[in-house]
Amino acid sequence: MAKKAKTEAEIAQFRDSVCAAATRLFIERGPQNVTMRQIASEVGVSPMTPYRYFRDKDEILAIVRAEAFNRFSEALENAVANAPDARSKGRAVGDAYVNFAKTFPSAYQLIFAFAQQDEEQYPELVTANARAQKAMVNYVEEMIAAGLLEGDAQLIGYMFWATLHGIVVLELASGLRGMNGQTLREKIMRTLYAGMKVHPPHLDD
Template structure:
């Protein structure tokens, strides 16, 4: 007779399954990961996992949603940590980079995997929208204050594309050791920020004088200092 679990026990079991699934999806890939392989690592029977997830697609969606939510928690906390807009952009960027290197499997599940809409849970759709919002919320503020100009979605994605590409290169061990991660990161952010700043004489300049020579906000996604060795596993995508 099956033992009835409390709600807390069910949540704990689901969290254990997600943790193993996250690691296997990221390191083995989707095709080589199955409920059977996950159950084997847990020391369970494959049938026991069906008590918690209907199939692999549902487990992948739920695991990816949890990764997006942890990411958003970290970035939103950074956003709320200061009201200075340049400092906020730096804090958001630092939080982004810290998450990527602290949770490389989760980061890969978020950005290197995709699922057909029909296979997504509603929780995953909500989590994806929330994490996408972190890419533009601080940019909205900077545009409203006249510090930068442009479409916040486009500008937020420009920052994101620059730092994401750099993180992937670092994780893959492709960066020249003579060219540290931080050096390239700051240059990317400097160039994007300079290009987005209003020309001299525009109204926004009146609000920029106190930050006339910012070290460009390690903006959207900064600072991964050299503490982050950045090796994700053997084959980051």
């Protein structure tokens, strides 16, 4: 008797299960040390079953990284949208960034700890990556338009991004011994704003 074909909902559920299992293994072992056979074993299916739904391990990695990028971008976009005014956007993005990294460390690691060769082969990942880049620049453009900052929006956005990432990585690795991450962040941001000769937006709130 032929096996009943899976419904679309069942296929989606299985794909989600594979992606969740793969994410655990990627984080624990690093993508280079994970095989499709190991992913199948983690899900509890035969070694060839995942190949019915995914081309290979790299496709799975691209899918889970794209999902992580989109969650990250959504957090930043919501922070900007809910900020009461242009002056508040920088602080809102910084808070959302740090909160995301601490609340979803696995997603944050998928975004920044793992790179893939030939990422252009995965349009979903390319789009999600571009969305994150945009999220880290758009709010700066709004602050420039409001007269709160001066300079190149992308460069300023990346300066802030590099600062936040460095602090987050040190905090997650318990590297800020004797220093509060929030205090460090505010001091660095104040210095950056002063260097651009503008008034720091709500750093004392």
